[in-house]
Amino acid sequence: xxxxxxxxxxxxxxxxAVLFALPILVTVTNSFMTGFEIANxxxxxxMPANSFFRLEFLPRINFVRMTLVPDWFSLAQFGSLFRDVRxxxxxxxxxxxxLPAVLGQIVVCVPAAYAFEFCKWRHKEKLxxxxxxxxxxxxxxxxVPQFVIARHLGIDESVLAxxxxxxxxxxxxxxxxxxxxxxxxxxxxxxxxDGAGQLRILASIVVPLLKPAIAALALLVFIDYWxxxxxxxxxxxxxxxxxxxxxxxxxxxxxxxxxxxxxxxMLPALLVxxxxxxxxxxxxxxxxxx
Numbered sequence: 001x002x003x004x005x006x007x008x009x010x011x012x013x014x015x016x017a018v019l020f021a022l023p024i025l026v027t028v029t030n031s032f033m034t035g036f037e038i039a040n041x042x043x044x045x046x047m048p049a050n051s052f053f054r055l056e057f058l059p060r061i062n063f064v065r066m067t068l069v070p071d072w073f074s075l076a077q078f079g080s081l082f083r084d085v086r087x088x089x090x091x092x093x094x095x096x097x098x099l100p101a102v103l104g105q106i107v108v109c110v111p112a113a114y115a116f117e118f119c120k121w122r123h124k125e126k127l128x129x130x131x132x133x134x135x136x137x138x139x140x141x142x143x144v145p146q147f148v149i150a151r152h153l154g155i156d157e158s159v160l161a162x163x164x165x166x167x168x169x170x171x172x173x174x175x176x177x178x179x180x181x182x183x184x185x186x187x188x189x190x191x192x193x194d195g196a197g198q199l200r201i202l203a204s205i206v207v208p209l210l211k212p213a214i215a216a217l218a219l220l221v222f223i224d225y226w227x228x229x230x231x232x233x234x235x236x237x238x239x240x241x242x243x244x245x246x247x248x249x250x251x252x253x254x255x256x257x258x259x260x261x262x263x264x265x266m267l268p269a270l271l272v273x274x275x276x277x278x279x280x281x282x283x284x285x286x287x288x289x290x
Contacts, residue, residue, distance in 0.1 A: 024266070025068060031077070031256075031263035033070040038255040077256035078264070087261065089240055090247035094226060097159050097166075097243055101225040102218050104167030109217065110210065113176035114202050118188060128177075131170035143234050150235055161235035166225055172217050179213035180206065219276040226269050 030038055081087055115121075116128055134142065142165075150161040183206065191201045207214075229245050236242060244265055251258055 027262050029068045030259040034074045035254045035256040077260040081260050090244040094243040097162050098225045100163045101166035102221045105172045105221050108167050109172030112173045116177050117180045135170040162231045223269050
C-alpha cells in the first residue's frame, strides 16, 4: 500500500513538473524557429459545445495545437534583437537595477540582522516586529509611501527609486536573522573573551558562517528584481529607462522576435537558479524556513 501511494505521489509530481516546465520548453524551442514556421505551426480550434460532456457551464473549450521541435534552426532573430537599441537599453536598465539591489541588500541586511540578534539595545524586538509587519504588507500598500518619499527626494524618475527600497527591504534582515539564531553562541562568546569587537566578530565569524544564507538571499533578490514590473511602472515613466521586464510586456512584432526576447530574458534568472539552487535549499533549511 505504501509503494502504491508513493508511486502515485511521484507520478502526480512528475505530471505537475512537466506542466510547469512546458511554458519554458515552448519558449526555448520556439525562440530558434522562424516566424513563418511559428505562424504556420500554431492553430486554435474550438471544441463544440457539449460534444463530450453534457454540461451547460462548458459551452466551448479553446485549445491550441503547437510544436516543440523546429524544422529550421534559425539564429537570425537573435541578431535582429541585439541590434535593437531599445532592447539593449532595457537590458542594461535591468542590470543597473538588479545588481545594486542584490549587493546593497547584502551590505545592509548582514549587519542589521547581526545587530538584531547579538547587540543589546532598547526596543529592538518592537522594531523587528515593525519589520515583519512591513514585510507582510501587500506591495501596492508599500508603493504609496515609497512614491511619496521618492517624489520628495526628487528621484521618482530614476532607477534609484527602485534600488533604494530594494536595499532596505525587511525580508533580507528577517531571513538572515533566522539563520543567525542557529549559530553556536559559544563562537561569539569565545571571540569576545579574546577581545574581538563587534565588527571583528561580524567579519571573521558570522559572515563566513552566513555564506549559505547570503547566497540564498542573493538568489531570491536577483530573481525578484530581474522580474520587477510594478515598481518600475510606478516610479519610471520614461520608456528609455524601463527595465527589460516592462519592455517585454510592450513588445509587439514578429513572433520569432518575441520568443527570442523572452528566451534571452529568462536565461540569466534560469542560469542563476540552476547554479545556486543548492545554496538556496541549504540556506532555507538552515535558517529554519519552510
